[in-house]
Amino acid sequence: MDKNYKVSFFLVFGLALIISVFTGCKGGNKATVEEESVTFAQDEEAILQDIKQAEKVFNALPSPLESAMLIKSAGAEFNEALLNPVSNVNRYVTNRAMALNLGAFTCDLSFSSMYEQTQLLIDYMNAAKQMADGLGILDAIAQEDIDRLEENINDSEVIMDIVSQTFMNSNSYLEENGQPATAAMVLLGGWIEGFYISTQLVDMDNFDNNKLVSRIIDQKLSIDILLNLLEDSKGNAAVDELIGQINELKTVFDKITIETSTPRPVYDESTQSTVIKSEVKTNMTPEVFLELSKTVALIRNSFVES
Amino acid sequence: MKRIRVISLIALLVLVGNVSVFGQCKAFAKKECLTELGNYTHDGNYHAAVLVEGEEAELYKTFYSDMEYRVAIVGESSLPAVEFTVMDANKNILYSNKDHDYSPTWSFRLESSQQLKIIVKVSKFNAADEMPASGCVAIMFGFKM
Numbered sequence: 399m400d401k402n403y404k405v406s407f408f409l410v411f412g413l414a415l416i417i418s419v420f421t422g423c424k425g426g427n428k429a430t431v432e433e434e435s436v437t438f439a440q441d442e443e444a445i446l447q448d449i450k451q452a453e454k455v456f457n458a459l460p461s462p463l464e465s466a467m468l469i470k471s472a473g474a475e476f477n478e479a480l481l482n483p484v485s486n487v488n489r490y491v492t493n494r495a496m497a498l499n500l501g502a503f504t505c506d507l508s509f510s511s512m513y514e515q516t517q518l519l520i521d522y523m524n525a526a527k528q529m530a531d532g533l534g535i536l537d538a539i540a541q542e543d544i545d546r547l548e549e550n551i552n553d554s555e556v557i558m559d560i561v562s563q564t565f566m567n568s569n570s571y572l573e574e575n576g577q578p579a580t581a582a583m584v585l586l587g588g589w590i591e592g593f594y595i596s597t598q599l600v601d602m603d604n605f606d607n608n609k610l611v612s613r614i615i616d617q618k619l620s621i622d623i624l625l626n627l628l629e630d631s632k633g634n635a636a637v638d639e640l641i642g643q644i645n646e647l648k649t650v651f652d653k654i655t656i657e658t659s660t661p662r663p664v665y666d667e668s669t670q671s672t673v674i675k676s677e678v679k680t681n682m683t684p685e686v687f688l689e690l691s692k693t694v695a696l697i698r699n700s701f702v703e704s
Numbered sequence: 705m706k707r708i709r710v711i712s713l714i715a716l717l718v719l720v721g722n723v724s725v726f727g728q729c730k731a732f733a734k735k736e737c738l739t740e741l742g743n744y745t746h747d748g749n750y751h752a753a754v755l756v757e758g759e760e761a762e763l764y765k766t767f768y769s770d771m772e773y774r775v776a777i778v779g780e781s782s783l784p785a786v787e788f789t790v791m792d793a794n795k796n797i798l799y800s801n802k803d804h805d806y807s808p809t810w811s812f813r814l815e816s817s818q819q820l821k822i823i824v825k826v827s828k829f830n831a832a833d834e835m836p837a838s839g840c841v842a843i844m845f846g847f848k849m
Contacts, residue, residue, distance in 0.1 A: 454753045456843065458765035461747040464847060468768060471849050504748075558745050565748030570730040573750060585749075612769075616817040619766040623819070626764070658816055663798045671772065671811035674798060678769075678816035 457627035459585045459620055462501065463562055465592025466508035472610040474599040476513035481506040482591065482702045484525045493533065494636040495704040497580045500529035501587025502702060504565050509595060511561055516551045523547055523564075530568050533580060538567040579631035586640060587701055589624065593617055594698035597691040605684050614690070615680045618651045643697050650690045654682045729754065732780060733842035740776035740809050744846025752842040755826045757784055763822040763843055767814050772848040774811045777801075777824055780839030784827045791821050 460468070482502050490496045507522035523544055530538035543560055550556035572581035593614070600610055625644055631637040661676040682690075729752035738746060751763060767773055779786035785806040790799040798820070801807045824841060 453759075454755070454761035456751045456761065456763040458749055458751060458763055458845070460766065460768075461749045463745070464747045467745075467771075467847065467849060471770070555745075562746045562748040566734075566746070566750045569748075570733070570750040570752075574730060616766065616768055619817060619819045623764050623766065658818060660794070660796060661792050661798060661814075661818065663812075669772075669811075671813060672799065674812060674814040674818070676814070676816045676818070 457623045457630070459589050459624055459627065460592070461565060462505035462508045462588035462592060463558065463565065465505060465589065466512045468613050469509065469592065469596050469599065469610070470512040472613050474596070474610050476509070476515065477599065478515070478518065480595050480598050481509065484521045486702060487525045487528050490529065490532070490704070492704070493580060494583060496529045496532045497583035498587035498701040498704070500526055500533065500568060501584040501589070502591040503529060504561070505588045505591035505595075508561055511554070511557045514554065519551070519557065520544065520548060526564070535568050535571045538571060539564045579634040579637050582627050582631055582637065583640070585627065586624065589620070590694065590698050590701060594694050597694055600687070602684065605687070611682070611687065612680070614687070615654055615656065615682050618654050618656060621648050621651050643700070647693050647697065650686065650693050653686045654680070656680050729840040729842060732840040733844065737776050737778040737842035737844045740778060741774055741844060741846035744772070744774040744848055747845045747847060749845065751844070752840055754838055755779070755783070755841045756838040757826050757836045758828045759826055761824045761841065763824070764819060765822070765845070766817060766819045768817045769814050772811065772813050774809055774846045775822065776809045776844045776846070777841065778808045779826060779841045782837050782839040783841070784829050784837065786841055787825045787827055789823045791823070793819055793821075
């Protein structure tokens with residue numbers, strides 16, 4: 399065999415094989431796998447069986463952008479000292495550390511954007527880019543995104559659009575490339591960072607009827623979603639360890655009560671949207687809050703110091 | 705030599721075929737679903753999968769009081785109508801797009817924060833003897849303060 403042909407054959411075939419395996423492993427997306435089975439299945443009964451078994455469950459955590467907006471809408475002040483310093487960026491070398499801190503830096507980036515902290519915003523975008531690049535997420539945050547951010551630094555709508563797009567680029571890449579465990583760790587890192595910041599911003603002298611405290615109580619509603627998200631990747635050593643940490647948080651959340659009346663949807667013609675009317679009664683003592691705050695701080699610090 | 709060329713061509717087709725599948729739903733979600741959020745800020749989360757007609761997906765999410773939300777659920781044109789139902793933790797139905805001509809969006813606000821469940825179902829074409837249709841379905845959320 400001619401040497402050049404031999405080399406080009408193995409090069410092309412090898413490349414095809416790598417990409418075939420790479421794009422074929424969509425472990426986090428059961429429904430996609432099922433669809434591929436349908437494409438190649440020979441008999442209809444097998445197809446119908448595939449359809450029957452196929453079920454996709456999405457566990458949606460509040461995104462870093464939503465967490466930052468919740469903190470701001472509760473009237474909290476900005477405090478840079480609570481963010482994970484960008485100088486930590488070179489500490490993160492493992493997949494786990496980069497994933498958790500991609501989430502954390504995206505949350506800090508969102509928090510900075512909400513409070514129009516322009517220089518911090520660019521610094522955190524660069525830190526998030528470094529994490530995404532380290533995880534091999536192609537084009538999650540391109541240099542053009544950073545340039546566009548700098549050009550529109552005073553336009554909050556464009557900034558939020560860029561933050562939202564870059565976060566979506568990261569989690570869609572991980573989901574569509576068979577890395578659900580890493581995707582879950584990114585979401586967890588962002589959620590914990592936002593939760594940590596909000597607990598640290600509570601003024602204990604103004605605990606009762608504090609809107610930020612209400613937002614913290616609301617996070618109890620997401621704890622099972624978070625655990626289900628992590629359980630989907632059970633068996634991954636890093637995720638197994640994280641499940642243990644989140645269960646400690648759940649133990650504290652279990653001390654908080656939330657009672658909601660049956661919701662009544664009412665269509666509002668003026669806003670052309672539906673209002674879901676209901677009443678809620680919650681109970682969290684300052685002692686439980688302090689325990690929650692301490693637990694989340696321990697978890698968050700284990701992430702940013704890893 | 706000819707054989708090598710044929711094998712190389714097959715390998716290239718495998719490569720190109722996979723590359724075209726890669727990111728299939730992401731591109732669809734960005735192009736067709738994101739725009740449905742209108743002036744609501746997309747939260748940045750990504751939920752999309754290839755579904756087959758008759759198949760269901762479920763999504764669990766906490767929605768916060770005093771925030772205005774819009775959910776957009778869009779299926780590829782190869783699929784029949786995509787139905788979605790929103791219910792609370794006690795399975796009380798709050799909304800079904802079946803009652804609204806299969807609208808791809810629903811805008812809402814909650815007086816108290818709640819975890820809601822969204823059931824997405826791809827309806828069926830009435831052709832039992834044909835291969836079931838499949839395509840991407842994307843779910844996106846936008847919010848306003």
